[in-house]
Structure formats: C-alpha cells, structure tokens
Amino acid sequence: MQILLMGSAGLLGSTLSPFLSSRGCDVKTHSRSDGAQCLADLSDPRAANELLGKIQPDVIINLVGLTDVDLCEVQPNQAYLQNVRSVENITNWIKQEKISCHLVHISTDQVYDGANTHTEELVTLTNCYAFSKYAGEMAAASVPSTILRTNFFGRSHCAKRLSLTDWLFRSLSNKDSIQVFDDVLFSPLAMSTLSEMIELSIRNKPIGVFNLGSHDGMSKADFAFAFADELNLSTREMKRATTDQVAFIKTYRPKDMRMNSVKFENALGVKLPTLRDEIKRVAKEYHEVA
Numbered sequence: 001m002q003i004l005l006m007g008s009a010g011l012l013g014s015t016l017s018p019f020l021s022s023r024g025c026d027v028k029t030h031s032r033s034d035g036a037q038c039l040a041d042l043s044d045p046r047a048a049n050e051l052l053g054k055i056q057p058d059v060i061i062n063l064v065g066l067t068d069v070d071l072c073e074v075q076p077n078q079a080y081l082q083n084v085r086s087v088e089n090i091t092n093w094i095k096q097e098k099i100s101c102h103l104v105h106i107s108t109d110q111v112y113d114g115a116n117t118h119t120e121e122l123v124t125l126t127n128c129y130a131f132s133k134y135a136g137e138m139a140a141a142s143v144p145s146t147i148l149r150t151n152f153f154g155r156s157h158c159a160k161r162l163s164l165t166d167w168l169f170r171s172l173s174n175k176d177s178i179q180v181f182d183d184v185l186f187s188p189l190a191m192s193t194l195s196e197m198i199e200l201s202i203r204n205k206p207i208g209v210f211n212l213g214s215h216d217g218m219s220k221a222d223f224a225f226a227f228a229d230e231l232n233l234s235t236r237e238m239k240r241a242t243t244d245q246v247a248f249i250k251t252y253r254p255k256d257m258r259m260n261s262v263k264f265e266n267a268l269g270v271k272l273p274t275l276r277d278e279i280k281r282v283a284k285e286y287h288e289v290a
C-alpha cells in the first residue's frame with residue numbers, strides 16, 4: 001500500500017510521518033517548501049496532477065491547510081486555496097484517473113460551537129477558517145474518504161511550529177505571566193494517539209465524517225492547570241480569564257468545540273481515552289526536558 005502524506009512537514013505531519021514509518025508503512029512525504037520527499041503547491045492543479053500521477057498512491061492522507069485563524073479571516077481567498085481548492089485538486093485527480101485511492105482528510109473541531117458535546121451533524125460555522133475547512137470536507141466527500149474532525153496537542157517535532165503544550169511548557173518553565181481561558185472548551189487528542197487512530201483509519205477505510213477526540217473534554221484553563229500539575233510546574237504566574245477580558249484575540253473563536261466521538265469508536269472498534277489520560281501521556285513527552 002503506497003501512502004502519500006500531504007503536508008507532512010507541518011505540526012501533525014512531523015509526528016505522523018515517523019510514526020507510520022515505524023509501523024512499516026510505505027510512506028512518501030509531501031510538502032510545499034522543504035523537509036519532504038516531494039514538493040508541490042497543492043493549490044495548483046497542474047502541480048497536484050503531476051505529483052499524484054508520479055506517485056499513484058493507494059491512500060492519500062491530507063494534512064495540508066492554512067491553520068492560522070486570523071490569516072484565514074483577513075485573506076479568505078488564501079483560506080479557500082489551501083483548505084478547499086487543494087482538496088478539490090486531489091479529488092479531481094482521483095475522479096479523472098478512475099482509480100481506487102482512499103482519501104483520509106484531516107478537518108477540525110472548529111466547525112462546532114454552542115454548549116454541547118457535538119455529534120457530527122451539529123455544525124456551527126463562526127469564522128473563515130471553519131467555513132473553509134467545512135468546504136474542504138465537502139470536496140473530500142466527493143470521493144471514497146474518511147474525514148476526521150480533530151484537535152491535538154503534544155511535543156512538537158516540527159522546527160517551525162509550537163504546539164499548545166509546547167507554549168504552556170515554555171511559559172510555565174520560564175515563569176512567564178500568561179492567561180488561560182475558562183470559557184473555551186475542547187476535547188483534543190495527543191498527537192501520538194491521533195497518529196495511531198489515523199493508521200487504523202488507513203487500514204480500515206471507514207467512509208464518512210467522524211469526530212476524533214478524547215472523552216470528558218474540559219476548558220483550556222483546566223487543561224493548562226492539569227498539564228502543569230502533571231509536570232509539577234508552578235502555576236503562580238498563570239491566571240484564569242475569559243476571552244472577553246483580553247484584547248489580543250482578533251478573530252472570533254468557538255467557545256465549545258467538544259466532540260462526541262462514538263461514531264468513530266463504533267466504526268473502528270476502539271475506545272478513545274479521556275482528556276485527563278491524554279494529558280498524562282503527553283506530560284511524559286516533556287519529562288525528559290523538564
């Protein structure tokens with residue numbers, strides 16, 4: 001099975017790529033600039049066709065995206081090119097080649113908002129990033145695909161991207177004064193767990209849209225204090241706040257992105273961990289640098 005990992009040089013790809021190789025998968029890595037075996041701008045149909053024609057993948061894992069929420073808001077066409085047209089270029093190639101190629105497409109929990117543990121149909125779109133990711137899902141759904149709505153944390157292996165826990169670890173270690181939000185709820189997975197679930201998805205190829213998060217989501221503030229507690233880091237400089245008390249947030253972000261991932265669990269026959277267990281798992285990744 002030839003796997004093409006698109007967007008492999010980013011935050012998630014830098015964990016997923018070595019994980020899949022360690023599991024014996026035959027992976028070709030792709031990015032736009034550097035740090036991958038194949039380079040191509042996926043928003044350009046000619047470059048996308050050339051790359052896909054050369055590799056002839058059996059499975060495509062698509063991590064390509066514009067994840068900067070503020071940039072998506074001020075440059076909606078960039079959001080379209082990276083989060084939608086890039087997916088259209090993949091699916092157009094699959095359709096025109098009439099080959100059997102399964103797409104695993106990574107989407108986001110930002111397509112949810114409003115107090116709930118959301119099942120897949122409870123979509124609420126509140127910013128350009130969410131809109132463009134949702135449109136990308138629609139393009140992905142036009143071919144046999146597994147669309148995974150997720151969020152993740154863990155120690156970054158990507159030189160140009162810090163994860164949420166990298167930022168927390170650095171701020172707490174340096175005793176920087178930071179604010180963490182009581183009014184933003186989420187249910188992310190450790191990147192290591194997410195990598196295992198993506199591997200399961202490429203082997204089982206379930207068709208449809210699936211939430212892929214942890215059980216018992218919590219606020220970002222509770223998450224930050226639980227992470228500090230696991231690593232015995234002082235929380236004296238970390239203050240709880242709500243998003244309306246700070247000036248630095250430019251673009252509206254959803255307040256409640258918690259996901260109900262039972263559909264994924266039932267389709268794949270797995271039990272996903274609690275967020276508390278995921279925090280414990282990820283804290284171990286930082287023990288060696290603590």
Ligand SMILES: NC(=O)c1ccc[n+]([C@@H]2O[C@H](COP(=O)([O-])OP(=O)(O)OC[C@H]3O[C@@H](n4cnc5c(N)ncnc54)[C@H](OP(=O)(O)O)[C@@H]3O)[C@@H](O)[C@H]2O)c1
Nearest residue numbers: 007009010011012032033041042043063064065108150151
């Ligand atoms: N980060 C999060 O917290 C988060 C949460 C939920 C869901 N997600 C989703 O998870 C996926 C992976 O996120 P990530 O944080 O790993 O993203 P990332 O760090 O921004 O990496 C994105 C990758 O896509 C490549 N790329 C972007 N535009 C491209 C284009 N036009 N052509 C070819 N390659 C292009 C980038 O290449 P260059 O490095 O060369 O630019 C990079 O390798 C995304 O779909 C995102 O929406 C992310």
